[in-house]
Amino acid sequence: MIKQSAGAGTVVGSNVKLQGTLKDIESIVIHGQLEGELSSEQSILIAENAQVKGPVSGEVVTVAGTVKGSIEAKSKLEILPTGRVNGSVVTKELIVQAGAVINGKVAMVEGKNDKNDLATKDLYGLSIKEDGKTIPKGSQKVETELEYELE
Amino acid sequence: MYYYLFEPVYGQTAKRWQNRFKEKLVNAGIAGESVVPSPARMIDELIQMGLDKGLSTTIAVGGDLFINKVASSLIYYSVSRQRDKIVLGAVPTDSPSYFQKYLPNLKDELLIDVLRARYLLIVPTAFVQPNKFLLCPATISRDNSFSCTLKTPHYQADLSTTLLTLEPTGSIRAKGVRPGWGLRWLLQLFTARRPVFNGNESLFRVDSAELTCEEILPITLRSEVIAKTPIIFRSMPGLLHLIVDRSKVEDEQ
Numbered sequence: 001m002i003k004q005s006a007g008a009g010t011v012v013g014s015n016v017k018l019q020g021t022l023k024d025i026e027s028i029v030i031h032g033q034l035e036g037e038l039s040s041e042q043s044i045l046i047a048e049n050a051q052v053k054g055p056v057s058g059e060v061v062t063v064a065g066t067v068k069g070s071i072e073a074k075s076k077l078e079i080l081p082t083g084r085v086n087g088s089v090v091t092k093e094l095i096v097q098a099g100a101v102i103n104g105k106v107a108m109v110e111g112k113n114d115k116n117d118l119a120t121k122d123l124y125g126l127s128i129k130e131d132g133k134t135i136p137k138g139s140q141k142v143e144t145e146l147e148y149e150l151e
Numbered sequence: 152m153y154y155y156l157f158e159p160v161y162g163q164t165a166k167r168w169q170n171r172f173k174e175k176l177v178n179a180g181i182a183g184e185s186v187v188p189s190p191a192r193m194i195d196e197l198i199q200m201g202l203d204k205g206l207s208t209t210i211a212v213g214g215d216l217f218i219n220k221v222a223s224s225l226i227y228y229s230v231s232r233q234r235d236k237i238v239l240g241a242v243p244t245d246s247p248s249y250f251q252k253y254l255p256n257l258k259d260e261l262l263i264d265v266l267r268a269r270y271l272l273i274v275p276t277a278f279v280q281p282n283k284f285l286l287c288p289a290t291i292s293r294d295n296s297f298s299c300t301l302k303t304p305h306y307q308a309d310l311s312t313t314l315l316t317l318e319p320t321g322s323i324r325a326k327g328v329r330p331g332w333g334l335r336w337l338l339q340l341f342t343a344r345r346p347v348f349n350g351n352e353s354l355f356r357v358d359s360a361e362l363t364c365e366e367i368l369p370i371t372l373r374s375e376v377i378a379k380t381p382i383i384f385r386s387m388p389g390l391l392h393l394i395v396d397r398s399k400v401e402d403e404q
Binding site: 009010011012013014015016017018019020021022023024026031032036047049 | 303305306307308309310311312325327350351352353354355356
C-alpha cells in the first residue's frame with residue numbers, strides 16, 4: 001500500500017474514470033483510471049491498480065500502476081515493483097525497483113534540468129550511461145528496451 | 152455602522168442569551184441596528200434594506216447555516232449593486248462551528264473584541280447555481296452509493312460515491328464505499344503509524360465544474376436543502392471580507 005501524506009492537490013480515487021487533461025500546480029495522486037494528459041508542477045503518484053493512458057509530466061513521478069504513454073520527470077522517476085510503463089521515459093534520475101517493467105526508450109538528462117536541454121536533444125542521439133560507459137552521441141541510434149524482473 | 156441580523160430562536164434560554172449579547176454590544180460601543188428575520192421579512196429583504204441604508208458591515212449572529220444564508224444573500228445583492236467591498240462579521244452559536252477556523256474562541260466578550268477590532272480577511276467562497284454562495288461546505292449524500300459525472304473545461308470524471316462535499320475553496324471531495332471489514336483493513340487500523348489512504352476517496356480542485364448525478368439529489372448545508380443536482384459549481388475567491396481574529400490575519404501574512 002502506498003502511503004500518501006495529507007495535502008495532495010488532486011486525488012483521483014480508485015472508483016473514478018477520468019478523461020481529458022488533468023493539470024495541477026500541486027501534487028497529483030491517481031488510484032483510478034485516467035485517459036489523457038497528466039501534468040503536475042510537483043509530484044505525481046500513480047498507485048498500484050491505477051491505469052494511465054497518456055503522457056505524464058511532473059517534477060517527481062512515482063509509478064506503482066500501469067502507464068501507457070510517455071513519462072517526463074524533471075527530477076526523478078521511480079518505478080516500483082508493481083509498476084508497468086509502456087512508453088518513452090525522460091528523466092534526470094531513474095530508479096527501477098526489482099519487478100518493475102519498462103517497455104520503451106529511456107533518456108537520461110544530465111546536469112541542469114533545463115527545458116532547452118530536452119528540446120535540443122534527440123532521443124535517438126542522447127548519450128546514455130550504461131555500466132559506467134558512455135555511448136557516444138550520434139554514433140548509432142539508441143533504442144534501449146529495459147526489462148527488469150524479480151531476481 | 153454595524154447591521155446585526157439575529158437568527159430567530161425559540162426557547163427562553165436562547166432569547167435571554169440574545170438579549171444579554173445585545174447589552175454587551177451596547178456596552179462595547181458597537182451596538183448598531185439589530186433585526187430578526189421573520190416570515191414577513193426574510194433575510195433577502197433585510198439585507199437589501201441594510202444596503203439601501205448604506206450600512207457598511209453586516210453581522211450574522213446564529214448557527215453556521217444562518218451565517219451562510221446571510222453571507223449568500225449579502226454577496227448576491229452587493230454584487231448586483233456593484234459594491235466593491237463586501238464585509239461580513241459572524242457570531243457563531245453552533246458548537247462546534249465551521250467558523251472556528253477564523254474565530255478560534257467563541258466566548259461572547261472575545262467575539263465582541265474581534266468585531267470591534269475589525270481585522271478583515273478575504274475568505275474563500277463558492278457559487279452554486281442559480282443563486283447560492285457557499286461559505287461553509289455543502290454535501291450530497293446517500294446511504295447507497297450513487298454515480299455522478301464531474302465536467303470541467305479540461306476533463307470529465309465519472310465516479311461513484313456515497314458522500315460528495317462541495318467546499319468553498321472550490322474543492323470537491325468524494326468519499327467512496329468503505330472497503331469491507333476484512334482482516335487486512337482491521338490490521339491496518341492497529342499497525343499503520345500514519346493514516347493510510349485507501350484509494351476510495353477523491354479530491355478535485357476546480358475553478359468551475361458541472362455536476363450531474365444519476366438522479367436528482369439534494370445538496371444540503373447543515374441538513375437544509377439549498378439546491379438540487381444538476382448544478383454548476385464555481386469557485387469565486389476574493390468576494391467576501393470576513394471579520395476575523397487578529398491571529399488569523401497574521402497567519403495569512
